Amino acid sequence: MSETNKVEKKQKEAKQPKANNNNTASKSKTELLGAGVKKEEDFSEWYTNVITRSEMIDYYDISGCYILRPWAFSIWEKIQSFFDSEIKKLGVQNAYFPLLVSEKALNTEKDHISGFSPEVAWVTRSGDSNLAEPVAIRPTSETVMYPSYAKWIRSHRDLPLKLNQWVNVVRWEFKRPVPFLRTREFLWQEGHTAFSSKEEADVEVYQILELYKRVYEELLAVPMVKGMKTENEKFAGGLYTTTIEGFIPTNGRGIQAATSHCLGQNFSKMFNIEYENAEGGKSLAWQNSWGLTTRTIGVMVMVHGDDKGLVLPPKIAPIQVVIIPLTFKDVDSTPVREAAQKIAKQLKEQGIAVHVDDRDNYNPGFKFNHWELKGVPIRMEIGPKDLAKDAVVICRRDNGEKKFDIPISTITTTVTQTLDDIQAALLQKAVNERNNKIKTIKEWAEFVPTLNTNSLVLAPWCNVPACEDAIKKTSGEESKNVAEEEKGFCLTGAAKSLCIPFVDQEHIKIPQITEETKCFKCGAHAQKYTLFGRSY
Numbered sequence: 183m184s185e186t187n188k189v190e191k192k193q194k195e196a197k198q199p200k201a202n203n204n205n206t207a208s209k210s211k212t213e214l215l216g217a218g219v220k221k222e223e224d225f226s227e228w229y230t231n232v233i234t235r236s237e238m239i240d241y242y243d244i245s246g247c248y249i250l251r252p253w254a255f256s257i258w259e260k261i262q263s264f265f266d267s268e269i270k271k272l273g274v275q276n277a278y279f280p281l282l283v284s285e286k287a288l289n290t291e292k293d294h295i296s297g298f299s300p301e302v303a304w305v306t307r308s309g310d311s312n313l314a315e316p317v318a319i320r321p322t323s324e325t326v327m328y329p330s331y332a333k334w335i336r337s338h339r340d341l342p343l344k345l346n347q348w349v350n351v352v353r354w355e356f357k358r359p360v361p362f363l364r365t366r367e368f369l370w371q372e373g374h375t376a377f378s379s380k381e382e383a384d385v386e387v388y389q390i391l392e393l394y395k396r397v398y399e400e401l402l403a404v405p406m407v408k409g410m411k412t413e414n415e416k417f418a419g420g421l422y423t424t425t426i427e428g429f430i431p432t433n434g435r436g437i438q439a440a441t442s443h444c445l446g447q448n449f450s451k452m453f454n455i456e457y458e459n460a461e462g463g464k465s466l467a468w469q470n471s472w473g474l475t476t477r478t479i480g481v482m483v484m485v486h487g488d489d490k491g492l493v494l495p496p497k498i499a500p501i502q503v504v505i506i507p508l509t510f511k512d513v514d515s516t517p518v519r520e521a522a523q524k525i526a527k528q529l530k531e532q533g534i535a536v537h538v539d540d541r542d543n544y545n546p547g548f549k550f551n552h553w554e555l556k557g558v559p560i561r562m563e564i565g566p567k568d569l570a571k572d573a574v575v576i577c578r579r580d581n582g583e584k585k586f587d588i589p590i591s592t593i594t595t596t597v598t599q600t601l602d603d604i605q606a607a608l609l610q611k612a613v614n615e616r617n618n619k620i621k622t623i624k625e626w627a628e629f630v631p632t633l634n635t636n637s638l639v640l641a642p643w644c645n646v647p648a649c650e651d652a653i654k655k656t657s658g659e660e661s662k663n664v665a666e667e668e669k670g671f672c673l674t675g676a677a678k679s680l681c682i683p684f685v686d687q688e689h690i691k692i693p694q695i696t697e698e699t700k701c702f703k704c705g706a707h708a709q710k711y712t713l714f715g716r717s718y
Contacts, residue, residue, distance in 0.1 A: 215551050216490040225432050229360075233483060236492045236556045239361050246359035246366030250476070253556065256500040257479055258369065261397055262348060265371065265474065268393050272386070274344040274373060279326045281349075282317040287325045290452050301353040303366075319352040324419075324445075324471065327374050328453040335457050335467055338378050343467075344386075346373040362480025363437075363718055370475035376455065376467040380446070383468040387442045390472045391424045394440035397474065402482040403495040403608035404428055405616050405689060406439055407713060409681030414647050417471075421446030427680045427713065430484045431615040434636025436680045436715035437481055442472040485612050486580075492557025493580055495608050496601040503529060503536040503597060504553045505574075508546055508565030521569055525562070525593060532594050534601070554579060559604050560597065580604045613689050620713070622693060626703050629653075629714075630660045633677055638715040640692070642708035644701035645682070653703050653714065654678050661716075680713045 217235070221228045233239050238254035250258070266276070282305065303319045306312060320326055327345070335343060348371050355366055373390065377383045391408060398404045406426040416423040420443045428439045450456070450466040459465040486493040496502050507522040509515035522538050529536045539549050546563075553561055563575040563585075573587045578600065588596045619637040623629060632639050643649070654676050661675025685692050692711050699708040 216555055217487075220489050221432055221487065228487075228489075229484060232487050232491050232555075233361055233480075238479070238483075238492075244366075246355055248361045248365060250369075253500055254476075254479055257482075257494075257498045258476055260498045261401060261474075261478055262371070264401060265393060265397055266346075266348075268396075269346055269373065269390075272344070272389060273342070274346050274375070276347060277345045278347050278349070279323055279330070281320055283320050283323075283326045284317055285315060287329060288318050290325055301355060303352045303354045320349075321351055321353045322473075323347070323349070323351075323372055323374065324449060328449055328455060331374075331376060331467070332453050332455045335376060335455055337458050338460050338465075340457060341376060341378045341467065342382060344373070344375040346371055360480070360718075362483070363477055368475050368477070370473050372473045373471065375470045376450070377470075378457075378459070378465065378468070380444075380468050383444050383470050386470055387424055387444050387472075390442040390470075391426065391440075394442065394472075394474055395426050397478065398426065398428065398439055398481070399609060401495065401497045402478060403497075403605055403612060404439075404481055404485050405609065405613045407681060407683050407687065407690065409683040409713065411441070411681060412645070412647070412650055412679045412712070414650050415679055417441065417443040417445075419448050420444065420471075421448065425681050428481050428485070429616045429619065429638060429715075430481075430718075431612075431619060431636070432484065434619060434633070434638070434716065436638055436713070436717040437477075438680070438717070439477070439481060440472075440474045443470060445469040445471055486608055487557075490551075490582075491555035493608070494557035494559060496559045496605050499535065499557065499559050501535050501537045501553075501556075501558050502601055503534060503560045503562055504558045505536060505538045505562045505564065506546060506549050506553075507538070507540050508563055508568075509542075510566070513566060518564060518566060518569055521590075522564055525564070525574065525590065528594060529597060532598065534594075534597060560600060562597075576600070578604060580608055617689060620690065622711075624700075624702055629677070629702065630657055633657070633661070633675075633716060638680070638713055639677070640683075640711055640713055641702040642693075642695060642699045643679075643710060643712040644704055644706040645709040645712075646701075646704070646706070649701065649704045649706075650679055656703075675716060677714050677716050680715050680717060682710045682712050 217228045217231045219227045219231060236253060237251050240249040240251055242249055302321055304316045305319065306316045331343065334340060350367055350369050352367050355364055357364060359365055375386060395406045395408060398406050406428060408426055411423040411425050423441055423443045425441045426439045428437045430437060447466040447468060449469050455467045456464050457467065483492060505522045505526055507515065507518045509518060519540055522540065526536045526538050550561065557579060559579050561577045561579065568574055572590050574590060574593065575585045575587055577585045620640055621632045621637045622640045623632055624642060629639060658674060658676030683692050695708055695710065700706065701708045
């Protein structure tokens with residue numbers, strides 16, 4: 183059995199806690215409830231337990247492929263709905279291109295596809311017969327879409343062409359798979375656009391990047407650093423790549439959250455996307471591509487989750503409020519149940535996603551733990567005594583603050599305000615945790631020791647690819663005894679550039695480069711302050 187399959191077999195053993203289990207009497211309460219392990223003690227097992235016990239994913243019999251259960255897929259639908267609406271305001275239209283790509287098309291742009299080559303999955307047989315020409319399953323769609331662009335774009339009147347598709351792609355990862363973060367099949371959107379000028383293409387690159395930032399910060403309450411990828415880290419075959427970078431506080435890792443690329447005219451040359459310009463001459467199109475994946479969900483889980491399970495920001499929570507009627511033996515529960523349904527109806531009319539858990543076969547304690555594990559932002563309780571006071575009791579999931587009573591007469595206003603407060607509090611907490619772990623240094627001697635504090639490093643750098651290679655190599659060598667591999671995630675101790683941050687960052691101040699500023703690694707004159715870190 184391969185190492186990957188051994189890990190996945192262990193991961194599959196993570197089970198949803200049962201309400202009644204006679205074999206669990208000897209187990210500690212911690213093992214039965216919530217994540218079953220503390221986030222700070224075993225991050226890998228914590229993550230696996232949370233996403234399985236909360237019913238976000240289930241395992242499949244093909245390694246690296248996972249089932250997105252409704253609790254996770256509904257979050258993806260909310261992300262889709264927001265982003266799809268915003269790109270349509272920019273004139274982008276949705277389309278669909280085939281899953282399969284010919285070998286000839288895939289090899290048209292060799293520099294681009296070389297980065298994907300080890301991960302390309304090939305279809306070589308049909309039934310009992312070998313295919314005359316193998317076909318690949320798309321790892322990305324430039325080579326699928328651009329032959330059609332070459333047919334469709336004949337005149338400057340055909341531009342701009344702005345298409346997006348919501349699809350799956352397959353990249354046959356050989357690294358240890360991690361649900362949401364690194365999987366062999368994943369869902370994403372990929373936008374592919376063409377313009378008559380670089381200026382138009384540049385504008386869109388940054389418009390899309392800002393939308394990606396909004397997805398993370400406005401919906402998922404996860405702060406991002408906007409920046410430019412270095413020459414070493416940019417999209418293969420592209421002109422330049424912009425990125426948003428996240429941070430996982432528990433292990434100090436950076437994570438690429440989404441990218442928006444200007445492809446320049448490289449692909450239009452390869453695929454002959456040429457058109458007649460306004461002057462009657464021939465010109466090549468300027469192109470962009472940009473993508474956002476279901477990695478978004480994994481990043482959110484890692485940033486906000488706690489020892490009890492998920493903590494969901496209200497804007498993407500499938501259920502924002504769960505109402506639990508408290509019923510008792512020998513007491514007529516009808517008034518309490520009716521009041522719960524009436525409140526639910528009132529909240530739904532205000533656009534709040536609410537669920538009444540009136541199951542008789544589970545006690546209130548089990549229900550509390552169940553919905554805490556699933557991360558529902560607000561739990562509302564109503565019993566006979568509460569009903570007598572015309573009030574309910576609510577509890578916030580994000581901070582676990584003491585329960586408090588609210589009058590039924592103000593319930594809509596209070597719940598709406600509380601949901602807004604939770605959304606804002608989650609973002610602010612994540613911003614504070616991130617900012618406390620971005621350290622500015624100026625000397626190489628500070629680099630690895632700073633990384634070892636689970637931090638990212640902001641340092642002056644010369645912007646030379648060879649120097650970046652040396653940073654990665656040397657930091658890896660110096661880190662061998664520190665972070666050679668983190669259990670379950672197959673991460674090394676080497677650090678790389680995450681991005682060259684834009685100067686106009688929210689929440690972060692980027693230092694100025696002066697004539698005296700030296701590269702922290704090689705000592706040459708520094709060009710940019712650059713964000714480095716160990717990463718996923």
